[in-house]
Amino acid sequence: MTASDLATAELTLTGRLTTASNATFLGSIGDAAVVYKPVAGEAPLWDFPGGSLARRELAAYLISQALDWNVVPRTWLRAGPLGDGMVQLWQEPDRAQRAVDLVASDHLPATGWRSVLEGQDQSGQRITLVHEDSPALRRMAVFDLLVNNADRKGDHILAMADGHRYGVDHGLTFHRDPKLRTVLWGWMGDALTAEECEGIDRVGEGLDGELGRRLRDLLSADEVAALAARCDELRADGQFPAPSGGMPAVPWPLF
Known part of the structure; x- marks a missing residue:
């Protein structure tokens, strides 16, 4: 299906994700399965401007494209049955895999995983939040740093x-103040790889051209300037940072 078809062909609703905090629907455009989030269904927030979440979703996709890492599925804005909103191609995950998990603290995976935090479950058992130690997930963590993702749940x-x-x-991205809340803290203090630095540079350079122009249509000038500052700071530090700001370091719930 062409980009023109995805933008203009009829969007038919097929279901609703009732666990989402904002109105989120499953739908189809021809033979393409999609997720549709109408602006009219966005819940009010104290720290983000009303009616801005769909634009932030598209801005996040543009950063994913600039990084050239395909972190975010294809995303666009268009009219739908409940008004203008964000539309994203549906991706069916492998239910047998989990990139993030909660495990008993005395049975931590021996290799291939990073520990984030430890706590207790309802029965008092010690449990640890872990995520896989993979290049794909590292790239997502870098992406989250750049977009200042305030809600990276498992x-x-x-x-x-x-x-x-x-x-x-x-x-919940691109706030000008530090808002990073994520389950992907396992690389804190680790040096960025050459590939990760190159991706950050592509975003920083893009802000002076077409990428910056498109983002300024979606975000405030202060938010775009804060993104540029995060690119510069991350490259200067050369490593995954520790939590900062006054917000909790992880989202709740974790999943």
Whole structure:
């Protein structure tokens, strides 16, 4: 299906995700399965401007494209049955895989995983939040740093059968103040790889051209300037940062 078809062909609703905090629908455009989030269904927030989440989802997709890492599924804005909103191609994850998990603290995976935090479950058992130690998930963590993602829950990471990892649900992004809340803290203090630095440079350079022009149509001037500052700071530091700001470091619930 062409980009023109996706933007203009009839969008038919097929279901609703009732666990989402904002109105989120499953739909189809021809033979393409999609997620549709109408602006009219966005819940009011104290720290983000009303009616801005759909634009932030598109801005996050543009950053994913500039990084050239395919973190975010194809995303666009268009009219739908409930008004203008964000539309994203549906991705069916491999239900047998989990990129983020809660495990008993005395049975931590020996290799291939990073520990984030430890706590207790309802029965008092010690449990640890872990995520896989993979290049795909590292790239998502860098992406989250750039877009200042305030809501990277475990279930916002789609583990695909081929090993790819998609990130979804990026309405709470691009705030000018530090807002990073994520389950992906396992690389804190680790040096960025050359590939990760090159991706950050592509975003920073793009802000002076077409990428910056498109983002200024979606975000405030202060938010675009804050994005540029995060690119510069991350490259200067050369490593995954520790939590900062006055907000909790992880989202709640975690999944």
